[in-house]
Amino acid sequence: MCDPVAEFVNVSKRYPGGLLRPPVVALNDVTLRVPRGEIIVGDGHGAGLDASNAAGSELLSWVRVPGASVFELRARAVERARGEIIALTEDHCIVGQDWCQQILEAFAANPSAMAVTGPVLNGSVDHLIDWANFLHSFGSVFPPVNKGQRERVPPAANVAFRRSAIDAAGGPLPAGRIELEISPQLFRDERFYVHEGITVTHVQSHGFWRTLRAHFDNGRSTTGLSRVPLSSRQAPWNLFRGCLRSMSSEARRSAPVRAALPLMFLLSCCHAAGEVAGIVAGPGRSPEKLR
Secondary structure (H helix, E strand, C coil): CCCCCEEEEEEECCCCCCCCHHHHHHHHHHHCCCCCEEEEEEECCCCCCCHHHHHCCCCEEEEECCCCCHHHHHHHHHHHCCCCEEEEEECCEEECCCHHHHHHHHHHHCCCCCEEECCEEECCCCCHHHHHHHHHHHHHHCCCCCCCCCCCCCCHHHEEEEHHHHHCCCCCCCCCHHHHHHHHHHHHCCCEEECCCCCEEECCCCCHHHHHHHHHHHHHHHHHHHCCCCCHHHCHHHHHHHHHHCCCHHHHHCHHHHHHHHHHHHHHHHHHHHHHHHHHHCCCCHHHHCC
16 A cells, blocks of 8 residues: 555544544545545544454554553654644544545645644533633634634644654654644744634533543643743633634624633633643643543
8 A cells, every 4th residue: 555645643532432433434434535545543542443444444543552641642643644744633523524635725725834724613512611611722713713813822633734844853752742842833933824624523521520620631731741931821811811812803702702701711720720730740640631
């Protein structure tokens, strides 16, 4: 089999029977339309796919690292990739029907771009805490997307890179390098291109208390893995303001955003506490707890 043009990496930390299988089925469907496309699944529980089906698919590679964090899974799956374009999503995200083709077209139309991203839609809309969770993480890519914002790096749930952007890091990929070093550097250098056609729908509901804990773990992971210094950035109000500034003015005026503002500030407090904990004591087990 010749080297693929594109690799579509899906990371799973869900338990068997969770949301992993439907997105993989969808990815199989859309990847069939991309010449020499391939899917790589990073599986953190070891049972996310049916072994016989995985073995029988030429389009699917299965990287099993039970107990690994999402950061570790992405690194190991991306290391397996051979294509010139490497796209990332997650098991609780449902990609658009033309997601793969839109990614390839975005790179073709923007030869100077080293990475592309697009809108993320909210697939969990029944509870206000789920809106707050979504907006705190994905407000910068909540449509209409604020393409000029410089506050938030595009999220790993909907990004694609040229291979050269990953290879430039050199050597084995440490857990967190893609999310905390490569993506931020490309974002600062304005090498990310936002394309409206590259869409995924994020489906995730933790409940109230687990959502608070998830944002603490997220904050602790980001600073614990990258070892940033303590600064005013860790103040909850600064995190909250940065989240709002990353949104387009139209998004900020929308009813879901206005209703979720108090809970978004609460999540900023949890995230800030996690960031301080990561700076003082390292990541602990927070990376393994993220879903």
